[in-house]
Amino acid sequence: MKAIRVRTVLFVALLMISSLSWLTYVIVYLIETKSLHIGTREPSRVGVWIAMSMGVLSAAAVFGYGLHRWIVKPLEAVGKAARQIAEGDLDIAIPPMGIREIADVKNGFDLMVRGLGRSLEKQSALEEERRFFIGSIAHDLRTPLFALKGYLEGLDRGIAATPEQMDHYVKVCIQKSNQLDRLVTDLITFAKTEYMENLNQEEPIEVVELLSKSVETLRHLAETKMITFYIEAPPKGRGSGTILGDVYLLERAFNNLLDNAVRYIPSHGVIWVSCSFAPDRVTITIRDSGPGIPESDLGQVFEPLYRGESSRNRESGGTGLGLTIAKRIFRAHGGELKAGNHPEGGAMVTGWFPDKRDTSG
Numbered sequence: 001m002k003a004i005r006v007r008t009v010l011f012v013a014l015l016m017i018s019s020l021s022w023l024t025y026v027i028v029y030l031i032e033t034k035s036l037h038i039g040t041r042e043p044s045r046v047g048v049w050i051a052m053s054m055g056v057l058s059a060a061a062v063f064g065y066g067l068h069r070w071i072v073k074p075l076e077a078v079g080k081a082a083r084q085i086a087e088g089d090l091d092i093a094i095p096p097m098g099i100r101e102i103a104d105v106k107n108g109f110d111l112m113v114r115g116l117g118r119s120l121e122k123q124s125a126l127e128e129e130r131r132f133f134i135g136s137i138a139h140d141l142r143t144p145l146f147a148l149k150g151y152l153e154g155l156d157r158g159i160a161a162t163p164e165q166m167d168h169y170v171k172v173c174i175q176k177s178n179q180l181d182r183l184v185t186d187l188i189t190f191a192k193t194e195y196m197e198n199l200n201q202e203e204p205i206e207v208v209e210l211l212s213k214s215v216e217t218l219r220h221l222a223e224t225k226m227i228t229f230y231i232e233a234p235p236k237g238r239g240s241g242t243i244l245g246d247v248y249l250l251e252r253a254f255n256n257l258l259d260n261a262v263r264y265i266p267s268h269g270v271i272w273v274s275c276s277f278a279p280d281r282v283t284i285t286i287r288d289s290g291p292g293i294p295e296s297d298l299g300q301v302f303e304p305l306y307r308g309e310s311s312r313n314r315e316s317g318g319t320g321l322g323l324t325i326a327k328r329i330f331r332a333h334g335g336e337l338k339a340g341n342h343p344e345g346g347a348m349v350t351g352w353f354p355d356k357r358d359t360s361g
Contacts (some may be wrong), residue, residue: 004100074102078109090117101128133304140183145174151176186321189252190304193328202244207282207353208275209232210247214254218262225267233275241275241282243353245333253329256322257286257349265290265346281335282355287348301339302327326351 074095081092090113094106103214151169160166215229243250261271270289275282293301305320323339329352330337337351 003014025305057059065142071099071102074099074106078106081109081113085116087115090120119282137183137187141180144179144183148173148180171258179270185329186325188320193249193332195327204242205245205247205250207241207243207284210251211273211275211284214251217255218258220264221259222271225262225269227262227265227267227269227271229271229273231273234277241353241355243282243355245353249329253326256326257351260322261286261288261290263349264288277355278322280355281352283350283352285348285350288346290346293339293343293347298339298341298351302337
């Protein structure tokens with residue numbers, strides 16, 4: 001149905017008022033004079049008043065009906081729909097409007113309802129994700145805590161009778177406390193980076209040097225699984241990539257990426273770390289010799305608590321927040337981080353930063 005404008009309705013109403021008044025006058029004149037030759041005989045004053053009254057009343061009745069049908073009733077429908085929404089019911093259907101201005105209000109109302117529906121769905125999904133997140137974190141905290149408590153009680157009760165047993169108990173306690181420390185640290189960093197858009201402090205950072213430092217940090221863990229690192233980067237000099245950023249956050253991002261590779265590939269594996277420079281960016285790539293990432297999981301690698309099918313039992317000690325934190329840190333530095341699989345096999349993570357080296361000198 002094609003909508004009409006309010007001014008058109010008003011014009012028609014004025015036309016009806018004048019036309020019906022004149023038509024009523026003609027009818028009364030015809031009744032009194034038995035003639036349509038207006039002007040030859042004057043009707044009575046009472047007839048004139050009757051004609052005017054009937055014309056005005058008829059026009060008012062028609063106009064009132066049109067006003068109720070085309071304006072009041074649609075607005076009542078919108079008001080009813082608004083009350084339904086206030087009660088939490090978004091399943092509403094507002095009929096088409098005949099007045100264009102009111103139809104615009106109705107269309108805007110429909111857009112608002114659809115947007116509100118999407119917002120509520122998103123809120124529900126976030127709430128579900130929050131409950132899942134809290135439950136998973138509680139499980140991750142409880143598991144090492146219970147183990148730590150059990151071994152400490154064993155030491156206290158003298159269950160570990162020999163020096164070898166005591167040494168084993170102490171090592172397990174240290175391992176579980178380190179796991180707890182890692183989890184708490186990840187949670188703190190995760191909370192700090194959740195809404196981070198701008199860096200608190202920036203300083204010139206040589207990416208290759210920081211990346212090499214992270215490799216050395218993870219080398220001991222890699223050696224326990226007999227994993228080999230291969231680093232490929234341009235020689236230090238004029239072509240070195242320098243970025244402006246927070247050195248602590250960047251080191252944390254690199255450590256998370258390398259730690260993830262070390263933990264989730266089989267023993268005797270290989271990790272290739274490369275860095276390349278372009279006029280406008282610095283790119284790093286970390287590739288491993290593991291089984292790679294399932295295609296169905298590629299879209300959720302950077303989601304909080306993602307660990308992949310091979311690590312659902314949490315034996316690796318990972319929190320599932322490392323890649324999420326790394327991606328947020330890359331983005332806070334104006335870059336991006338993506339994950340995929342190398343054509344020759346193995347998982348591959350590629351990230352880049354804008355190159356901000358000082359070329360003024």
